[in-house]
Amino acid sequence: xxxxxxxxxxxxxxxxxxxxxxxxxxxxxxxxxxxxxxxxxxxxxxxxxxxxxxxxxxxxxxxxxxxxxxxxxxxxxxxxxxxxxxxxxxxxxxxxxxxxxxxxxxxxxxxxxxxxxxxxxxxxxxxxxxxxxxxxxxxxxxxxxxxxxxxxxxxxxxxxxxxxxxxxxxxxxxxxxxxxxxxxxxxxxxxxxxxxxxxxxxxxxxxxxxxxxxxxxxxxxxxxxxxxxxxxxxxxxxxxxxxxxxxxxxxxxxxxxxxxxxxxxxxxxxxxxxxxxxxx
Amino acid sequence: xxxxxxxxxxxxxxxxxxxxxxxxxxxxxxxxxxxxxxxxxxxxxxxxxxxxxxxxxxxxxxxxxxxxxxxxxxxxxxxxxxxxxxxxxxxxxxxxxxxxxxxxxxxxxxxxxxxxxxxxxxxxxxxxxxxxxxxxxxxxxxxxxxxxxxxxxxxxxxxxxxxxxxxxxxxxxxxxxxxxxxxxxxxxxxxxxxxxxxxxxxxxxxxxxxxxxxxxxxxxxxxxxxxxxxxxxxxxxxxxxxxxxxxxxxxxxxxxxxxxxxxxxxxxxxxxxxxxxxxxxxxxxxxxxxxxxxxxxxxxxxxxxxxxxxxxxxxxxxxxxxxxxxxxxxxxxxxxxxxxxxxxxxxxxxxxxxxxxxxxxxxx
Numbered sequence: 303x304x305x306x307x308x309x310x311x312x313x314x315x316x317x318x319x320x321x322x323x324x325x326x327x328x329x330x331x332x333x334x335x336x337x338x339x340x341x342x343x344x345x346x347x348x349x350x351x352x353x354x355x356x357x358x359x360x361x362x363x364x365x366x367x368x369x370x371x372x373x374x375x376x377x378x379x380x381x382x383x384x385x386x387x388x389x390x391x392x393x394x395x396x397x398x399x400x401x402x403x404x405x406x407x408x409x410x411x412x413x414x415x416x417x418x419x420x421x422x423x424x425x426x427x428x429x430x431x432x433x434x435x436x437x438x439x440x441x442x443x444x445x446x447x448x449x450x451x452x453x454x455x456x457x458x459x460x461x462x463x464x465x466x467x468x469x470x471x472x473x474x475x476x477x478x479x480x481x482x483x484x485x486x487x488x489x490x491x492x493x494x495x496x497x498x499x500x501x502x503x504x505x506x507x508x509x510x511x512x513x514x515x516x517x518x519x520x521x522x523x524x525x526x527x528x529x530x531x532x533x534x535x536x537x538x539x540x541x542x543x544x545x546x547x548x549x550x551x552x553x554x555x556x557x558x559x560x561x562x563x564x565x566x567x568x569x570x571x572x573x574x575x576x577x578x579x580x581x582x
Numbered sequence: 583x584x585x586x587x588x589x590x591x592x593x594x595x596x597x598x599x600x601x602x603x604x605x606x607x608x609x610x611x612x613x614x615x616x617x618x619x620x621x622x623x624x625x626x627x628x629x630x631x632x633x634x635x636x637x638x639x640x641x642x643x644x645x646x647x648x649x650x651x652x653x654x655x656x657x658x659x660x661x662x663x664x665x666x667x668x669x670x671x672x673x674x675x676x677x678x679x680x681x682x683x684x685x686x687x688x689x690x691x692x693x694x695x696x697x698x699x700x701x702x703x704x705x706x707x708x709x710x711x712x713x714x715x716x717x718x719x720x721x722x723x724x725x726x727x728x729x730x731x732x733x734x735x736x737x738x739x740x741x742x743x744x745x746x747x748x749x750x751x752x753x754x755x756x757x758x759x760x761x762x763x764x765x766x767x768x769x770x771x772x773x774x775x776x777x778x779x780x781x782x783x784x785x786x787x788x789x790x791x792x793x794x795x796x797x798x799x800x801x802x803x804x805x806x807x808x809x810x811x812x813x814x815x816x817x818x819x820x821x822x823x824x825x826x827x828x829x830x831x832x833x834x835x836x837x838x839x840x841x842x843x844x845x846x847x848x849x850x851x852x853x854x855x856x857x858x859x860x861x862x863x864x865x866x867x868x869x870x871x872x873x874x875x876x877x878x879x880x881x882x883x884x885x886x887x888x889x890x891x892x893x894x895x896x897x898x899x900x901x902x903x904x905x906x907x908x909x910x911x912x913x914x915x916x917x918x919x920x921x922x923x924x925x926x927x928x929x930x931x932x933x934x935x936x937x938x939x940x941x942x943x944x945x946x
Binding site: 545546548550552559 | 875883
């Protein structure tokens with residue numbers, strides 16, 4: 303299977319890890335990496351709109367000059383450890399591409415004509431999403447099977463942003479969901495679930511970091527047995543889930559306090575679905 | 583309460599106290615150096631004085647602003663002196679010697695104060711006043727559930743009159759008078775008939791066929807939600823809920839609430855209606871309390887942030903400190919260049935309700 307990968311920025315550890323892992327799957331040929339240009343006015347505007355000015359600056363700063371004191375450092379150390387444990391020693395996706403013999407194309411947007419042309423020219427069967435912004439129909443339709451994504455919360459209920467946090471706030475165990483992207487928000491066919499456990503002293507940031515590692519593992523697993531998971535895919539109905547948005551700091555604080563005293567009382571997603579969701 | 587929120591609540595209460603007219607004890611409608619001359623303060627406003635009463639009582643009881651208890655009582659006593667013989671209350675701002683007209687909407691809002699002070703004091707005069715006002719509303723209702731007289735715009739019975747049904751139902755809940763219940767339901771049904779497939783309720787603005795400020799949009803939704811809570815009626819709840827949910831989605835995606843909306847949810851973007859932001863956050867908090875859906879609490883926190891950021895925290899003019907402009911920027915269309923007392927009232931309500939919602943989330 304011919305696989306392409308996206309990357310939101312050159313030093314994305316998430317994308318580097320995926321590249322390293324996917325290259326090890328014998329049945330998979332990684333043929334293309336689409337790297338979205340970091341500094342475009344549109345992208346910067348979207349980031350500022352999404353996170354606010356100070357948070358957006360902090361995010362950028364942390365990419366280029368990581369601060370060991372910042373909470374993001376706690377978040378990224380798990381994926382850094384994963385890279386080390388798996389002997390993936392690239393510092394950027396560009397370096398990974400050069401050393402692994404994968405074509406790297408920098409694009410303004412994943413929906414640009416250049417991105418779609420690169421996908422088509424390389425006869426890509428499956429695009430694996432590792433960041434780079436919202437995808438439109440033209441990009442999604444350019445591959446044979448579509449675009450694979452690892453979502454940080456259980457679908458179909460928890461769609462949208464910060465879904466790991468929302469899952470925990472609802473008293474549900476964390477679970478990564480691998481699904482195909484469609485034009486809705488996390489509404490595409492579900493291929494598989496990957497529940498995982500918390501530790502007693504986890505924080506929101508350590509959990510986010512662990513979730514990223516689980517997302518890499520989950521995507522690697524699904525790609526390695528893609529035909530099997532694709533055949534058993536679960537189609538979502540729109541009304542099965544809710545769209546969640548960026549969590550306010552007050553709710554994050556509330557969640558942090560709950561985690562520190564109550565982490566073991568989380569229920570599995572299946573149980574939550576039975577309790578809170580009436581299937582048609 | 584979170585520290586910055588407590589500071590905002592303190593500023594709000596202090597500003598509302600400054601708004602009290604020393605002659606009447608009512609709360610003055612707004613502060614503006616442009617519209618009200620050098621004095622800055624308008625006259626007291628019976629309508630908003632009415633619904634500031636429950637704010638004061640709650641702040642006194644649950645948040646230790648003890649002097650507000652007596653202030654609320656003084657306000658209610660002043661309002662009693664304004665009630666017409668037939669039970670109606672006046673619209674518009676009070677200035678001594680100027681005759682005030684009867685008003686459907688304002689009568690409804692004053693009932694909210696009268697029922698609240700009755701619940702607090704058990705003084706029958708206040709319930710009698712509220713009952714007479716509600717009966718006046720019922721007796722002036724047209725057969726189709728609307729009101730054709732004593733309106734803000736002649737012969738236009740706007741959709742925000744759902745917020746007239748709510749106080750009528752408050753009186754019904756205390757007197758058991760079925761006539762009042764039927765009056766409220768008839769009005770709500772006629773407004774429900776205006777709901778569009780996209781969830782918007784047409785006619786929610788001050789004028790027919792025009793945009794609606796977020797302020798009156800929020801009045802409209804709140805009327806349905808509160809009425810449903812009194813009657814335990816899911817149909818009424820859903821009317822308000824779908825409208826509120828749509829606004830929540832739009833707010834999260836656009837990162838702001840617009841100053842005014844057209845029925846297709848397109849908005850007037852260049853200003854925000856800050857009182858509307860506070861009112862909508864109250865609505866989302868009410869939905870959180872009923873449904874437990876934390877997305878509404880999340881959105882309410884963010885909407886409250888937008889008002890916290892725009893409350894006047896320091897100024898060489900002490901009358902501005904704690905005030906909230908009608909619009910942001912201050913020259914926006916809604917209450918341009920004025921600091922209305924109802925913006926601060928709804929903001930204080932939102933802060934108190936937000937605190938209770940956070941406690942609920944913590945205890946879950």
